[in-house]
Amino acid sequence: MEINDSGNMKIGITKMYEEISELIGLKDYKIVNPYNEKVDCDLLIISKGYKDKVKRLNPNSEIFEVKSATFRDLIETLEDIKKLKIGDENKINYSIKLLKYKEKKIKELAKNLLKDLNVEVNPITEFVKKIVEDLNLKISENGVLIVPDYFLKNQNYKNNKNNAKVIILKTHNYNLRLIERIEDRYLQIIQKLRDFHERTYQRRSK
Template identity: 65%
Template sequence: MKIGITKMYKEIADLIGLEEYEIVNPYNTKVDCDFLIISKGYKERVKKLNPESEIFEVKSATFMDLIKSLEELKKLGIGKEGKIDKSIEFLKNKEKEIKKLVKDLNVKVNPKTEFIRKVVEDLGLEISDNGILIIPDYLFDGKNIENIIILKTHNYDLGLVERIEDRYLQIIQSIQKYLNK
């Protein structure tokens, strides 16, 4: 089976112990692969260009999303079971360490997108319409930056696990700064 992985998710190959794969761009071109690992939300677009390929969408807003994606790949027989189990253990430990940083943050937040809501819920932060507003950078109009946290969402210089970790840490550190004003 020929497996293609998009550039953004190439780290998946390491997490599942996949040795033979190709980095592809199935979003804009037809590729010669039987199985494609892509970003969530693009299945329909990719299927039009690659109707014969089986498509797997990776969810990775949170550590749990990524863990579930790895578990699904394991069920499909993609990758090495032992390596996937080790990666899941690694992700659970990383998540646990980050969540320790939140335990003393007694604050309410107001996430403005479902994506950010998933992250703050996973962190265990209380959600309220009166909380600190958290918006993604692509919704920031450049005006009022008082009482607002702007989350940088597309940090392509980071690997997959680093991007997830970065989201959590950005929120935690921004809340800490906000509370120490």
């Protein structure tokens, strides 16, 4: 994607990714809902996976998709935004540095809290798989199932109380901001795996 004359560009950001404007130092933008309506914007910053839908409603707008399953995703997103020459490059570089620090700290936490558990996981979507791989967790078909909450509509995991090897991951806690949501997903997996290990150990001890 090549952006020209960014100084006069009308930029729209979806509500879910409003924090992007702060991370890149962008002041001139508006919050839009291009998923369901036509908007007057030259560039739309949206969630990954919705480009075709948004493009049908907004054929004249450039589309930029945000990746944010992991810290690495968001770092790459900011690197790509920097190439568009929008926002403030110094602010973007600072935000990337901050994200790399948070990524390092969460991985250190996971290593310390999970090192003795010897637990394997079975992420059932690519979204979840990216997170568990980022945490360097062992993946196995016989491992603890990690199911994203949005997947429950078509599955029976939520009501299967007899299946103790299932972790439900709340993927988009909208009470949290973008970086907090990413961090929360890591922390959920770490804590729920520890809880699973403790329950398993207690059953074996009885």
